[in-house]
Amino acid sequence: MNERGFEPPTPEEARAREALRTLEPPRVDPAFRERLRRDFVAGRMGEPRTLRLPVAWYRQPLWRLAPVAAALLVVVVAVTNRGPAWMVLASAGEGVAVVDQVPVPMGHVEELQRRLRPGVRLQVPVGSEIELASPGGLVVQVTSGTEFRLPAIPGRWVGRWVVGEVRHGEIRVTTGPAFHGARLHVQTPEATVVVTGTTLAVICEPIGTCVCVYDGEVGVGAKGDRMEPVVTGRRRFVFNDGRSPESAEIRPIENERLAAFRQSRGAWLEGREE
Amino acid sequence: MPDPSVSGAPGATAVSPEARTPPERAELERVRTRDSEALAAFFERYVDRVYGFVYRLLGDRAQAEDMTQEVFLKVHRAAHQLDTTRDPGPWLMTIAHNACRDLWRSSAWKLSRRAASLDGDSPLAATLSRGTNDPERDALASERERLVQHALTRLPEPLRVAIVLHDYEGLGHEEIAAITGIRHAAARKRYSRALSALARLLEDSLA
Numbered sequence: 001m002n003e004r005g006f007e008p009p010t011p012e013e014a015r016a017r018e019a020l021r022t023l024e025p026p027r028v029d030p031a032f033r034e035r036l037r038r039d040f041v042a043g044r045m046g047e048p049r050t051l052r053l054p055v056a057w058y059r060q061p062l063w064r065l066a067p068v069a070a071a072l073l074v075v076v077v078a079v080t081n082r083g084p085a086w087m088v089l090a091s092a093g094e095g096v097a098v099v100d101q102v103p104v105p106m107g108h109v110e111e112l113q114r115r116l117r118p119g120v121r122l123q124v125p126v127g128s129e130i131e132l133a134s135p136g137g138l139v140v141q142v143t144s145g146t147e148f149r150l151p152a153i154p155g156r157w158v159g160r161w162v163v164g165e166v167r168h169g170e171i172r173v174t175t176g177p178a179f180h181g182a183r184l185h186v187q188t189p190e191a192t193v194v195v196t197g198t199t200l201a202v203i204c205e206p207i208g209t210c211v212c213v214y215d216g217e218v219g220v221g222a223k224g225d226r227m228e229p230v231v232t233g234r235r236r237f238v239f240n241d242g243r244s245p246e247s248a249e250i251r252p253i254e255n256e257r258l259a260a261f262r263q264s265r266g267a268w269l270e271g272r273e274e
Numbered sequence: 275m276p277d278p279s280v281s282g283a284p285g286a287t288a289v290s291p292e293a294r295t296p297p298e299r300a301e302l303e304r305v306r307t308r309d310s311e312a313l314a315a316f317f318e319r320y321v322d323r324v325y326g327f328v329y330r331l332l333g334d335r336a337q338a339e340d341m342t343q344e345v346f347l348k349v350h351r352a353a354h355q356l357d358t359t360r361d362p363g364p365w366l367m368t369i370a371h372n373a374c375r376d377l378w379r380s381s382a383w384k385l386s387r388r389a390a391s392l393d394g395d396s397p398l399a400a401t402l403s404r405g406t407n408d409p410e411r412d413a414l415a416s417e418r419e420r421l422v423q424h425a426l427t428r429l430p431e432p433l434r435v436a437i438v439l440h441d442y443e444g445l446g447h448e449e450i451a452a453i454t455g456i457r458h459a460a461a462r463k464r465y466s467r468a469l470s471a472l473a474r475l476l477e478d479s480l481a
Contacts, residue, residue, distance in 0.1 A: 040317050
């Protein structure tokens with residue numbers, strides 16, 4: 001036989017062909033044959049022959065999504081946990097307030113509101129006053145000549161402890177129902193005040209800090225010292241010259257101011273007044 | 275017996291005449307409906323033939339087993355397309371040939387061939403001949419099996435297919451042309467070249 005395929009094969013080709021034709025058919029392995037026959041008849045063909053090893057739980061496809069789900073949960077909690085932003089409830093007086101070293105006229109309430117974020121340092125000019133509020137939570141009255149670092153708004157579920165700071169001047173604080181379970185730490189140069197739900201004044205004076213409690217109970221202590229409870233109608237003075245703190249009756253003038261403040265803002269905090 | 279190079283019909287081949295006898299049409303109808311008994315009978319009738327064919331093409335038992343499974347998987351999936359008026363043998367050979375061709379084209383096959391060529395000659399399976407009571411005859415048959423299979427695996431794949439289908443499976447050129455998707459004349463020419471090449475490879479060993 002040649003390339004055209006019509007000629008008889010050569011002796012070598014005939015031998016090769018004969019060798020191929022007389023080969024014994026290869027035997028199928030009996031176990032393989034039986035398994036394949038069973039699978040073919042039962043229609044289980046195509047099932048993987050590889051051994052399926054157990055997969056560690058953390059390598060299961062669903063568990064691989066766990067970090068993503070956890071991150072998503074954190075984002076959702078962080079977003080929904082956030083309480084309402086500080087709002088300027090009222091402002092009185094002329095002059096220019098300073099918010100983080102940026103002057104803002106007291107009359108520009110919207111600009112003040114935009115700049116008053118947790119952590120900013122607010123300086124209220126002499127002769128003016130500003131009231132900041134977190135609806136339902138608390139109202140802070142920042143009085144004339146006060147420098148105050150705004151605390152964060154307590155979160156709904158986590159981050160319920162917040163810290164503010166009074167450098168000098170006076171703030172009055174009254175809390176509402178949404179503040180329940182939260183804590184406001186007010187730092188002054190010489191004292192720490194822990195507010196858990198009350199009406200009080202924190203007054204920074206040249207010789208120390210005076211905390212007047214109109215109602216409820218407040219923890220007051222010198223920096224690094226233990227906290228002492230101060231109850232309704234009492235005040236505590238923490239000196240900055242090393243003398244021991246002193247407790248006494250609330251200052252009459254502060255009692256009047258706090259009473260008026262609580263009366264005017266209590267109803268608003270409880271949602272009984274727009 | 276007509277000359278195979280003229281008629282295209284081969285003489286006696288490795289595949290027995292019983293294996294080439296097609297099943298009854300009624301039985302094939304039952305295969306179409308995937309009747310368990312019919313599938314079992316169909317499997318028993320063709321498994322040796324399919325395995326033998328792919329083994330001759332691939333030269334490796336494990337690969338031949340995988341390929342046989344692949345072929346029967348395809349048969350099971352396409353059972354409803356079975357033409358009951360025809361012998362299913364060529365249909366099976368077409369499926370097997372296409373599956374082998376896909377394997378040869380795969381990068382995994384090319385990689386394994388490259389690795390085998392680095393290791394030297396590709397490992398051939400141990401002797402496949404049926405044992406007899408004559409050890410000398412067994413040894414000769416075994417050696418001849420090894421030589422022929424080794425020569426087959428050295429042929430280019432299209433030539434290997436042509437000669438295995440014709441001289442091992444006993445198919446005519448027309449059927450081979452249909453299976454491999456080429457013209458009749460091309461199938462004959464390819465077989466001619468394959469036989470010449472195989473003869474050259476076996477020239478010394480069979481002399």
